[in-house]
Amino acid sequence: MxxxxxxxxxxxxxxxxxxxxxxxxxxxxxxxxxxxxxxxYSVIYSRALPDARDGLKPVQRRILFMMDQMGLRPDRGHVKSARVVGEVMGKLHPHGDAAIYDAMVRMAQSFAMRVPLVDGHGNFGSLDDGPAAPRYTEARMAPAARTLTGDLDEDVVDFVPNYDNQFQQPAVLPAAYPNLLVNGATGIAVGMATNMAPHNMREVAAGARHLILNPEATLEELMRFIPGPDLPSGGRIVGLEGVRDAYRTGRGSFRTRATVSVEQVSPRKQGIVVTELPYMVGPEKVTEKIKDAVQAKKLAGISDVVDLTDRTNGLRLVIELKNGFNPQAVLAQLYKHTPLEESFGINNVALVEGQPRTMGLLELLRVYSDHRISVVRRRTAFRLAKRQNRLHLVEGLLIAILDIDEVIQIIRSSEETAEARDRLIAVFDLSRAQSEHILELRLRQLTKFSRIELEAERDTLQREIAELEAILGSETALRGVVADELTETAEKFGDERRTVLLEAEDLPAVTAENARGKKNAAPSVALEISDDPCWVFLSTTGRIARSAVRTPLADGSRRFKHDALTSVVPSTARGEIAAITSTGRMLRVSCVDVPVLQEFDGVPRLADGVPAADFLGLDKNETLVGLVPSNAVFAIGTADGVVKRVNPDYPLNLDQWPAIKLKDGDSVVGVGAAPVDAELVLVSSDAKLLHFPASAVRPQGRTAGGVAGMKLAADEHVIFFGAVAPSESTVVVTQARSDGQLPEMGEASVKVTPLSEFPAKGRATAGVRAQRLLAGETGLTLAWVGHGPGKAVSAAGVARSLPVEYGRRDGSGVGIDRAVAAVGPALRGLPVPGTTTNGESTAEDE
Incomplete structure (x- = not known):
């Protein structure tokens, strides 16, 4: 054809x-x-593949060179990007302006380049959106780019003609650091492609320095300095075997994962918070993929995705979870079905002497080190020649100044410049360059001071020439200079590693049910939280949390730092408990909604719980009094001395209902599980204590108003109510304060007494005196009865001291420097009234 x-x-x-x-x-x-x-050949050599020496494609190299020629240095102002694009396209790069601008935009994006080379001003795009047009943005060279173009005027690299032979451009930039490894590269040529991962500049510089100083270094030695890629977006690299393959052969792959944490995003909900995404993955893409996977029923347990990313706090993508789902199981699904986990394929293809080659880490660094050694050698030779020429002229000037009168006479008596030059050469034995330089000498340079300056300059030049000749004369010295400059550059422009390297982190398989208890079952995690036993805690500072699994309380194995506990209720992860408020409301609480108690160094942190008022949505003047089991009889005590035992006949279709009908001005002060063998205890503000068996109060329905519990004097009220298991360790703690003192300010008197010293009285009586009030003390400000020794805390949950020795039942208190705001019971040896578990407040002293 x-x-x-x-x-x-x-x-x-x-x-x-x-x-x-x-x-x-x-x-x-x-x-x-x-x-x-x-x-x-044109695509491979002139467009798509970077040079292994400076790590730049031709368009990138031309952009930086032209910006350097235009004087767009970091210490100068920005100019319109369209101006840079026009200069590059008109003089050096015979292709479209869109390709040039796209290349310049990428060099300005901090999420694409580990060390940006262009300082952009304006909208240079994001991972989800493109940049503004070049007429709207401005640019100049970034500080690190100056190290790539530095010393171009000292004959360090070869220059080649541009496309129409009107201008000269460098064939390669000097590159003061291994840019190809630091910033990576990506490009698609004809029949081949390159995809190189970014690395940390300091690590790469350390590896290159080791190779420069030790030319026979092995790959294993270099990998001690360069353990793996360091991506601009951070994240985590999981599985390093693929990275090692790439370092050996030039080809390999690894997995990148987002940096996530499980947090309490609202009082009732947990969420997976994403703060770092895989390389070149944007939050909008992740959000879209999650929504698509949820609609396709590939993901379960996700209620919403909220993007809270801003310029101040950076990336923050909140994936809200439905209650009852295991966060780790949901996270495993997210890694599988969304871009929160991506694979990065390494293909280290670059141009070496104009030919594309696939190279490992050792070869890449060797090509760069050879290039940099050549650059420094040519620069040193250039500087040496320049100083030698200058020294030659200075020596001629010194000769002329020593006999300046005869020089002047020769010049004045000569007919023309050529004759004067020849006579100076003959008389003073000068070279042609020296004689011409003398002829151009200004009269003001004939002073004595100029002679001193010339002699100092001569000495300096001789010293510098000796140093430069020493560098050129010794390969070791030359390599030392290259290594030192590389280290200096890395310290100036490098930063700390952003990406975490993990040898392996295989998440367990997600199953509908736990494989626990099955023989030879593969490691798995249930998607939904199993209905395991747990404890629900309420602290004295008003924070609520639950344990992941119920652990024994009576053996003292659970320890709580600082804060004491008001309520501890046994339940299951998918069970329900009841919360009683000061207004008598009873709220249904699903345990799966309660945040899990976190531990730090093996010690549970109550501070990680959420405020109960926010969790339950209490009214402004309403407080949470305590927690009780939802399937047991419990007792309520009010400030007016009313007592009620409540039957667990709760409506199944309501989330809240009144547990007691209160009179105007009355409020609930205490609540607790009340089996028939428990003792109900009330303490009034006038230092009276009354206790009687719980069996003396008949259980009532939720609409009843209770019965008279304690007879009170005028202007007195109940400050403590509780249901306790009487034992030798049950104690009474009371605190009296002087009238007019602010809470937790000044001194107070505290007394600790065994409950066994207080005789039981009948219901609706006044009880017996619990503490003798001293002069100036008008009543009790705090009372507590429970399993001792009690743990006292401040309003902020900080530990306070209680008297060690017991006081008499009707004795006065012991003075303390700092008042107590709340008291919780000890945990070790806790007695259990009626059943194996109870709703007694528990805690253990540190």
């Missing part, structure tokens, strides 16, 4: 009559092969 080529005949201009038409038959197959080969 052939194609005919013929001269084109213009319809406007007829060919001359004597013109002979010449037609050449060309084989189409050969023509296509030749043209495609030329096109392929």
């Amino acid at each position: 052939a194609r005919r080529r013929s001269a084109t005949r213009s319809p406007q201009n007829e060919l001359p009559k004597d013109f002979t038409e010449h037609i050449v038959d060309v084989d189409v197959t050969q023509e296509m092969e030749t043209s495609f080969l030329e096109y392929s």
Whole structure:
């Protein structure tokens, strides 16, 4: 098959009559092969692949060189990006302006480049959106880019003509650091592609320095300095075997994962908070993929996705979880079905002497080190020649100044400049360059001070020449200079590692049910939280949390730092408990909604719980009094001395209901589980204590108003009510304060007494005196009865001291420096009234 080529005949201009038409038959197959080969070579060499020496594609190199020529340095102002694009396109890069601007935009994006080379001003795009047009943005060189173009005026690299032979451009930049490894590269050529991961500049510089100083270094030695890629977006690299393969052969792959944490995003909900995403993955893409996977029922347990990313706090993507789902199991699904986990394939293809090659880490660093050594050698030779030339001229000037009168006489008596030059050469034995320099000498340079300056300059030049000759004369010295400059550059522009390297982190398989208890079961995690036993805690500072699994309380294995506990209720992860408020409301609490108690160094942290008022949505003047089991009889005590035992006949279709009918002005002060063998205890503000068996109060329905519990004097009220298991360790703690003192300010008197010293009285009586009030003390400000020794805390949950020795039942208190705001019971040896578990407040002293 052939194609005919013929001269084109213009319809406007007829060919001359004597013109002979010449037609050449060309084989189409050969023509296509030749043209495609030329096109392929042009794409590979001139567009798609970076040079292994400076790590830049031709368009990137031309952009930086032109910005340097335009004087767009970091200490100068920005200029319109369109101006830079126009200069590059008109003088150096014969391609479209869109390709040039796209390359410049990428070099300005901090999420794409580990060390940006262009300082952009304006909208240079994001991971989810493109940049503004070049007429709207401005740019200049970034500080690190100056180290790539530095010393170009000192003959460090070869220059080549541009596309129309009107200008000169560098064939490669000097590159003061291994840019190809630091910033990576990506490009698609014809029949090949490159995809190189970014690295940490300080680590790469340390590896390159080791290779420069030790040319026979092995790959294993270099990998001690360069353990793996360091991505601009941070995140985590999971599985390093693929990275090692890439360092050995130039090809490999690794997995990148987002940096996430499980947090309490609201009082009732947990969430997976994403703060770092895989390389080149944007939050909008992740959000879209999550929503699509939820709609396709590939993901379960996700209620919402909220993007809280801003310029101040950076990336923050909150994935809210439905209650009852295991966060780790949901996270495993997210890694599987969304871009929160991505695979990065390494293909280290770059140009070496104009040929594409696939290289490992050792070869990449060797190509760069050879290039940098050549740059420093040529720079040193250039500086040496320049100083030698200057020294030659300075020595000629010193000769002329020593006999300046004869020099002047020779010049004045000469007919022309050429004659004067020749006579100076003959008389003073000067070179042609020295004599011409003397002829150009200014009269003001003939002073004595100029002679001193010339002698100092001569000495300096001689010293510098000796140093430069020493560098050129010793390969070791030359490599030392290269290594030192590389270290200095890395310290100036490098930073700390952002990406965490993990040898392996395989998440367990997600199953519908736990595989626990099955023989030979594969490691798995349940998608939904199993209904395991647990404890629900309420602290004296008003925070609520639950344990992951119920652990024994009576053996003292659970320890709580600082804060004491008001309530501890046994339940299951998917069970329910009841919360009693000061207004008598009873709220249904699903345990799966309660945040799990976190531990730090094996010690549970109550501070990690959530405020109960926010969790339950209490009214402004309403407080949470305590927690009780939802399936047991419990007792309520009010400030007016009313007591009620409540039957667990709760409506199943309501989330809240009144547990007691209160009179106007009355409020609930205490609550606790009250089996028949428990003792109900009330303490009044006038230092009276009354206790009687719980069996003396008949259980009532939720609409009843209770019965008289304690007889009170005028203007007195109940400050404590509780249901306790009487034992030798049950104690009474009372605190009296002087009238007019603020809470927790000044001194107070505290007394600790065994409950066994207080005689039981009948219901609706006044009880017995619990503490003798001293002069100035008007009543009790705090009382507590429970399993001792009690743990006292401040309003902020900080531990306070209680008297060690017991006081008499009707004795006065012991003075303390700092008042107590709340008291919780000890945990070790806690007695259990009626059953194996109870709703007694528990805690243990540190």
